[in-house]
Amino acid sequence: MDLNELNKIAMAMVAPGKGILAADESSGTIKKRFDSIGVDSTETSRRDYREMLFRTDEAMRQHISGVILFDETIRQSAADGAPLTRLIQDAGAIPGIKVDMGAKDLAGAPGEKVTEGLDGLRERLEEYHELGARFAKWRAVIDIADDEIPSGYCISTNVHALARYAALCQEVGIVPIVEPEVLMDGDHDIDRCYDVTEFTLKSLFDELYAQDVALEGTILKPNMVIAGKKCATQADVDEVAEKTVKCFRASVPASLPGIVFLSGGQSDEAATAHLNAINAGFKEKMPWAVSFSYGRALQAAPLKAWQGKAENVAAAQAAFAHRARMNSLAQLGDWDEGLEQVS
Ligand code: 13P
Numbered sequence: 001m002d003l004n005e006l007n008k009i010a011m012a013m014v015a016p017g018k019g020i021l022a023a024d025e026s027s028g029t030i031k032k033r034f035d036s037i038g039v040d041s042t043e044t045s046r047r048d049y050r051e052m053l054f055r056t057d058e059a060m061r062q063h064i065s066g067v068i069l070f071d072e073t074i075r076q077s078a079a080d081g082a083p084l085t086r087l088i089q090d091a092g093a094i095p096g097i098k099v100d101m102g103a104k105d106l107a108g109a110p111g112e113k114v115t116e117g118l119d120g121l122r123e124r125l126e127e128y129h130e131l132g133a134r135f136a137k138w139r140a141v142i143d144i145a146d147d148e149i150p151s152g153y154c155i156s157t158n159v160h161a162l163a164r165y166a167a168l169c170q171e172v173g174i175v176p177i178v179e180p181e182v183l184m185d186g187d188h189d190i191d192r193c194y195d196v197t198e199f200t201l202k203s204l205f206d207e208l209y210a211q212d213v214a215l216e217g218t219i220l221k222p223n224m225v226i227a228g229k230k231c232a233t234q235a236d237v238d239e240v241a242e243k244t245v246k247c248f249r250a251s252v253p254a255s256l257p258g259i260v261f262l263s264g265g266q267s268d269e270a271a272t273a274h275l276n277a278i279n280a281g282f283k284e285k286m287p288w289a290v291s292f293s294y295g296r297a298l299q300a301a302p303l304k305a306w307q308g309k310a311e312n313v314a315a316a317q318a319a320f321a322h323r324a325r326m327n328s329l330a331q332l333g334d335w336d337e338g339l340e341q342v343s
Helices: 003-013 027-035 043-054 057-063 084-090 121-130 152-171 190-210 237-251 268-285 296-306 310-332 337-341
Strands: 019-022 064-069 094-098 103-105 113-115 135-142 175-182 258-261 289-294
Touching: 003 064, 003 094, 003 135, 003 175, 003 258, 019 296, 019 310, 027 043, 043 084, 043 296, 043 310, 057 064, 057 310, 064 084, 064 135, 084 094, 103 135, 113 135, 113 152, 121 152, 135 152, 152 175, 152 190, 175 190, 190 237, 237 268, 258 268, 268 289, 268 296, 268 310, 268 337, 289 296, 289 310, 296 310, 310 337
Parallel strands: 019 064, 019 289, 064 094, 094 135, 135 175, 258 289
Antiparallel strands: 103 113
16 A cells, blocks of 8 residues: 555545545436436436536536546546546546445344445456546445434444445555445434434544554545434524534544535535535634535536537536536635626
8 A cells, every 4th residue: 555645646636626526326326317307317328418527627627626436437438439537537637436336224224224345346446446546435324213223233334344445445546435424314403413423433433443544545525414304493504514513523533634525415505505614614623624525516507407418518517617616615615605696
């Protein structure tokens, strides 16, 4: 393991004003997204859509540090024959790869999941490295449902798998993004999210330490501390920022280069406003760079503008560039609502 090289990649992933585009939807998830705009999900339509994003010059050159790809995409070529990974590299961004095989039912724990994909992972990582990937992602899913969920069993099995994945990544020169996502689907309040997120993060960093994962070559991709979507009391932007920073300061070691939040079903503007409030209000109190690794919050607008039609490509690229610019400003703590009007 070359820790200097891993650290260099990790620092580039969280360079000032830049964040990550999560374009690693599995075949099932991208089909759902395409269904919402009435477009058939085929190998070609998925390629065309992603090629359109990666060819959005302003976004890719100025605001996006890296792109998380799905297995199919890292092997695909653009319409003119250039590998999609080359489009990303030519824009100065880093290709990354989702390597987990999805969250499956956890034995003996109804309603809970554990993420699979460790078997054969060493060999897959070697191949992905050859294909150009310099970072990877593994997502664990932690649901909040009642007093029993999440169980300690669910959290410990998931963080154990995250650490095994991270150690394998570092062995081949790939920076692991460790993503323990506490879902925002329930009716729990923000304080319950705080407690579950804190316990999950502390368990994760214990396990990373136990398995000798170098934090200097690791990036964390967490949820923000936020009330469940169905909770009657929604915290305001300042409370989300304050509780998120408090939770992470209590749980995340300073040697980690960066934290990149997932959007998790927040509206586009909420995801941007929260990131901005965190950076604008607390930059001096945080030892890590704090940025974005958004899927839906970067792609919902371009997807809607695109509708699968060639004549909409320019409008879709403008929508993507706008969201990337807004989140870039939020990474710097320089965003405000007024900027949303000018695209
Ligand atoms: P969202 O930003 O849509 O939550 O997706 C990010 C991601 O990569 C989830 O694994």
